[in-house]
Amino acid sequence: MTANAEQDTVLVTAATGKTGRRVAARLRTRGTPVRAGSRTPGSGAGEVVFDWESPATWAPAVQGVTSVYVAFYPDLAAPGAVEAMSAFGQVAAAQGVQRLVLLSGRGEPEAVTAEDALRKSGVPLTVVRAAFFAQNFSEGVLADSVAQGAIAFPGGQTPEPFIDVDDLADVVVAALTEDGHLGQTYEITGPRLLTFGQAATDLGAALGREVKYLPVLENEFAALLQQVGFPEPDAAWLAALCTMLMGGHNASTTDTVRELLGRAAKDFVDFARDAVVEGAWKE
Structure with missing residues (x-):
């Protein structure tokens, strides 16, 4: 594969989120001009309002x-996403965007x-379908649970191939800056299947203390989400989505990260170790 012109500007939507900020940082390291879009941008160069x-x-x-990372x-899968994608696609086409990575x-x-x-x-599109983020345990809704030593989630005994978001960001950057990805749909996973109980064990080993997994039902998880501030409709939707994802249909791995990046995807044990070193779950 060959790199595209270095001066093609890339809009990164949700540029302060788990994936967006990593994608933007990697593009800047490559010397690619970045327009970082977020609801509340700072005053830095290239930061713009995007909501x-x-x-x-x-x-x-x-x-x-020239290109857009669409997050x-x-x-x-949220309500309103279909309508938003249709409308945003029309805007991108009208503005002459040449590449979308979704x-x-x-x-x-x-x-x-x-x-x-x-x-x-009609804008050339690359789709990156990701497994459950490993960083959901360190930066997302489950981070406080890990810090407190008990993860409540409707995962049961279903295994999941957790993907490290750093690997995801590397795949997205390749799709944004290299030839050969237009029109492709990639499913990316970590290298190993783990149940939530096994993930809790790995997290506990990295932290040097016990982390338990507490299986809960969909309605129980929705109630827990409401307790930490989610509005009732959002809590119900997220609980239903998480329960659906743990139905067993995602219990397989792919080798897409290796195929695209020439290296293995990061293992969950390595994610947990690195997250501790970086200061995740500090009390």
């Missing part, structure tokens, strides 16, 4: 860019519908 709930912000952010918040969820039927809505724009 999925405010379509008026889309065209100004997209104007003049829809809160999830591509973050999607592995095994999410609603997300596939949203993918198709964006594909209809």
Whole structure:
């Protein structure tokens, strides 16, 4: 594969999120001009307002860019995602965008519908369908649970191939900057299947103290989400999504990270060790 022109500007949506900030950092390291879009941008060079709930912000952010990393918040399977992808695709096409790289969820039927809505724009699209993020344990909704030593989640005994978000960001950057990815759909996973109980054991080993896994039902998880501040409709939707994802249809690994990057995907044990070194779960 060959790299594209270094001066092609890339818009990174959700640029302060788990994936967006990593993608933006890697692009800057490569010398690629980045336009970092977020709801509340700072004053740094290239930071712009981009809010999925405010379509008026889309065209100004997209104007003049060549490629876009599309990370829809809160999830591509969320209500309203299909409509947003259809409308954003029209904006991107009208502004002359040449490449879209879309973050999607592995095994999410609603997300596939949203993918198709964006594909209809006619702008060349690469879809990256990711497994459950390892960083959900260190930066997401489960981080406090890990810190407190007990992870409540509707995972049962279903194994999941947790993907490290650093690997995801490397795949996205390759798709944004190299030839050969247009029109492709990639499913990326970690190298190993783990149940949530096994993940809790690995996290506890890295932390040097016990971390338990507490299996809960969908409604129980929704109630827990409400207790930490999620509005009832959002809690119900997220609990239903998580329960669906742990139905067993994602219990397999792919070798896509190795095929695209020439190296193995990061193992969950290594993620947990590195997260501790970086200061995750500090009390």
